[in-house]
Amino acid sequence: MVSALLLKTWMINIGNEIIENGAKVAIKQAVPDLKLFETSGYSYHLVYSKFRYSLSSSLLNKLGFQREVDERWYRNLISSVYLIHNESIDFAVFPGCILDKFTLPRYYPILLKLMSKGIPIILLGAGGHDYTKTTVDYVSKILKKLKPLALITRDSVAYEYYSQISEIKYVYNGIDCGFFINDWYQPPQADKKFIVLAFDKASKVPSHVLDRIRSIDSDVTVIFTTHRPFNYIYYTIPADVFARLPIAISRFLLARRELLKSDRNLLNKETVFISDNVKDYLFLYSNAVEVHSDRVHAVVSSLAYGTKAWLYYNTPRVLLFENVGATINENLIIVNKKVLTKKKKELITFLRDIIEDNFK
Template sequence: MRILLLRTWLTNIGNGFIDKGAKALLEQAAPDSTIIEVSGYPNISAERKAKGEIGNISNVLGVPQIRNGSPDIQDRMVNIADFVDADVAVLPGCILYEFALDAYHDLLKRLNRRNIPIIFLGAGGGNYEAGTQRYVRKVIDSLHSPAIITRDQTAYDCYSSEFEHSFSGIDCAFYISDWYEPPTSTNDFVISAFDRAEETNFTTELPVIRPHHNPFMKPHEGAVKNLIWGQKNQEYFESENIFMSDTLEDYLFLYANTDVTYSDRIHSCVPTLAYGNKAMFDFKTPRAKLFDQILEEDITEGPVRLPEQVLQDKKEKQINQVKDILREVVG
C-alpha cells in the first residue's frame, strides 16, 4: 500500500509534531506500506500570495479574508503530490477550518479526480462557529472523503455524519514519542513556551528555557505584521534562555527532558505529556478541546501528567481504527 501523507507547513513547529506523529501512527497501522511525505507549504504560500499581506493580517484579526493578490496562483503552484502515485492520501491535524482548507482544497480535489481516497486523521478545527461548520461541510461534500478520525469530541459531533467511516480519537502528536526518542539531558530545567500570551506566573528553582514555536516567521517578520506582533516579539528577545531551532528533534529534546512545561502552545504541552512529563496550558482556544479526549484533570488549572497506560490504550485503539479504515477504503 502506498500512503500519501499530506503534511502541513513548519512555519508552526507544532505542525511538525502532528505530521511526524501521524507518520508513526501509520507505520504501526500499516507496517508493510510505503509512506510518502509531501509538504503543503506550496499550497499555503500560494494562498497567502493570493490573499496578499492584507489577507494575512485579516487572519490575525479574525475577519474574513479575500483573494486580492494573485488569485490564479494556486493553479500555477506545483505540488509534489500531483506527481506521486498512491492508494490513499492522509491529511492530519487542525485543518477543519478556512485557513487550512482554503490552501489544500484545490489539491484535494485533484486527488479526488485521480480516485485517490482522502482520510482526515487526528482532525480538528480552529473554531466551530456556525459559518465555519457550513464552510467545512461544503468542502467535505465536494471531496467525497470516506473517513475521518477526529482529535476532539466537538469535531466528531460536528462532522462525523458527513463520512462513511468516523471515529472520535486523539491528536496525532501524541504519537511523537514513537517517532523520536531524545537523549537524556545532563541539566534539569523548566520550559515556559509563550509566544502569543503573557507568561504564566509560576515558581521554580530550576533554570527556565523559553522556546519559540514560530522560528521561521514570527518573530522575524517585516514591518506590516510587526505593527501587531512587534512588541510581543521584542519582549521575547529580551527574555532569558530563549530558544528557536530549525529541527523538530531539538524541541523534542526539551519537551522530553523538562520537569514541567508551561505554555500557550498546545503542541508544547502535547509532546511533553507524550514523553511522560507534566504540562500546564494557559490560553483560551477551542483547539484545547483535544485535551479532554485524554486527560481527566484540567490542564488549564495546573501542571498535570498523562498516565502512561491511558496514553498507550488510546493510541492502540486509534491504530486499530486506522487499520480497519485502510482495510475498508483501500482493501
C-alpha cells in the same frame, strides 16, 4: 505493498511537525510494511496568503467589505500531487488542525486533485481552530465535495458536527496525532534540571508563571523558547530603518489580528533556545522538570513523554485533551498514561481495519 502519501502543511510552526511526525507513527503502526511518501502544501499556503492578506484585501475588510479570494488563485501552481501516478499511491493522509477556514482553503486544490485521480483521503486526528456556524458550514460543504474515505477526529465537537456527513464512509472519534510523538523519537537524557517556557500567543510570560518558577529549586535552569523559530530572522538581518519599517508595520498589524504575538525581547533573555529541528524541542519537552506554554502542541508532546505541563491559552483546540481523558486544574493538564495508551491502540486498530478492508 500498500503505499500512502502524507500531506504535510508548512513548517512555520514547530507544532505542525509534531503532529505530522506523530501521524507517521500512527500510520506505520497500523501497517508496518506500508510505504510512506510525503508532500508539502507550502506553496499553496504562501500564494493563498498573498491574496488573502494583501494590502487591498486588508483595507477592504477594514471598511466592512468581505473580499473573496479569486477561485483561480492557484492557477499557476503545481504540486507533486499533480505529477504522481495514481497507481503508485493507494491513499493519502491529511492530519492535524485542518477543519477550518485557515488550512482547508489553502489545501483544497491539492485535495481536489487527489479526488480527481481517484486517490482516497483519510483525515487523521483532525480538528479545527473554531467551531462557529460559519466555519462548520464551510467545512461541511468542502467535505461533502471531497468525499474523504475516513474522518478520524481529535475532539468530540468535531466528531459531533462532521460525523453526520453521509459522503464520508468511516468516522471515528480519535485523538490528536501529537500524542504519538514519543513513539517517533526517544531523545537522549539531559544532564541538568530545567523548566521550559514556550510562549508565542502572549507578548510576555504571565507574571504568575514566573512567580511559581521563583518558588522552585534555584538550581533549575529556566529556558525560554518559541514555536515560531523563523519569525526572529527579521530581527537579525542588517538593514536600514526603511527596510525594517514594512516588517515592523506588518508584524504590528498581524499582532492586532491575533495572528502573531511573539516576544520581541526573546533573543535578549538569559537562556534562549531556538531551533529549526523538531527533535531539539522534543529533547526539551521530554527532559524538562515542567513545561509552561501557550502552544497546544508544546503541551501535547510534553504529556506524551510524561512531563508535567501547563497550558495558558483559551482556545477550542483544548478540546483535544478531553479525548485522552485529561483533566485541567488551574492550567495544569493531567493525563492518565493507561488511558492514553488505550486510546492510541484503539485508533491504530480502527486505522488498520480501514486500510485492510480497502487496500489489501
